Amino acid sequence: MSLIENVTLSDFVDDFLGWSGKGDGLFSVKSCRMSFCSSSEATFEWNKWVWNGLAPPRVETFLWQLCHGKVAVREELKKRGIPVEDGLCPLCHLHEESVGHLFFSCVVVGELWTKFLRLWEISTALSQDPISILGSWSFLRKNSCIWKFIPRVVLWSIWKVRNLVVFENWKVDTSSLFFLTRFRLAKWFLAKYPLVRINSDILVGDPIIADKCQYSHVLEKTIYSNAITLATFSIPVGPGTPTLAELKAIKEGIVFFFSSKWANKGKLIIESDCKSAVDWTSNQNTTPVFFSSMVEEIGASISAKDIVLRWIPRSCNVEADKLAKEGIG
Known part of the structure; x- marks a missing residue:
């Protein structure tokens, strides 16, 4: 009875079913959900x-x-x-x-x-x-x-x-x-x-x-000879792990070198600070299936073109890169 005590009836409006939940008096799924949801969810935008x-x-x-x-x-x-x-x-x-x-x-x-x-x-x-x-x-x-x-x-x-x-x-x-x-x-x-x-x-x-974000950045790979920069190339790495990125860099470096004028003037020695990439290339049976195709391709190029691929610690690689850029042997 307490619910209808304050209700005022009007002779000018026909009786109708009204929705008392949230909304404009008309039922909708949205207004029904808002009636039952928690206060935190009701205010969530x-x-x-x-x-x-x-x-x-x-x-x-x-x-x-x-x-x-x-x-x-x-x-x-x-x-x-x-x-x-x-x-x-x-x-x-x-x-x-x-x-x-x-x-x-x-x-x-x-x-x-x-x-x-x-x-x-x-x-x-x-x-x-x-x-x-x-x-x-x-x-x-x-x-x-x-x-x-x-x-x-x-x-x-x-x-x-x-x-x-x-x-x-x-x-x-x-x-x-x-x-x-x-x-x-x-x-x-x-x-x-x-x-x-x-x-x-x-x-x-x-x-x-x-x-x-005020500057444009580019990742680069550089080929050196006797502390002299021979060439530089940059490529988008694309999705994947750092190991996959290193394998892509090795593969691209081989292609880049042998398409240049220096291919017949010296031997290509690749130094990588990614031990997994070097180990997989020398022993392909240990290569994960995901990387096997690329490792096989790199291994075939190394064997056919008498390339040296060797691992060096990252600290040595950073220092060698720095010295080479400064022209120090």
Whole structure:
């Protein structure tokens, strides 16, 4: 009775069914959802924090599912009645795989979040709620263009590597995970801001440089002889790991040298600070399947053209490069 005490009837309006939830009195799915959602979700600006074009459309769809707790982690699969033999997190094998654990509190992903925070020298405690992370992240670094991409890139990268572990028996390597996440960050940033003149490979190595995007950078490889620069070439490396980039550089260097006028004047000696690339070329049976085709091609060129490929420590390589550029033997 208390609900109708303050209701005023009017003879000029016909009776009708009205929706008392959020909205304009007419029922809609949106107004129904807003009536049941939590206060934090009701104030969450989806167009600003999820559907904002900072990530590919399928990633934005994934983020929307993640915010609603509908990503198919093992805890969620159990709720759906799907039998799961092992409910532990596939990355750390220590705790049950829930949304909060997999994306925020797992020791593996915690290290990934920490590495990005340290790049900008930020120290903070992360929430285990995706909505809170997406809604508050930009306030940690207001004057950075690339900073706002990071939570989307990290969350998607975690999900991708999780699926690699579950479905392809991939071994978790935190260094590779950090590199691949930075690589994805650079690609998404440059896709959103195509006029920014930053070399993608340099951006992968140092994402902070996007906050100082005033110069154009080029990665170069140089061929020396008797401390004299013979030639320089630069090529886009494209997607992949640092080892793949080194193999591409070796292959391109061979092609470049033997198409030059110096091919008949001396012997080509290639020094690389990537031990894996050198070892795989000398013993191709140890080469991972992903790199086998390129390694075989490099090995065939080395054998046919009497090329020397040898490994040197990175510190020596940097010093030799410096001395050669200065004209010191």
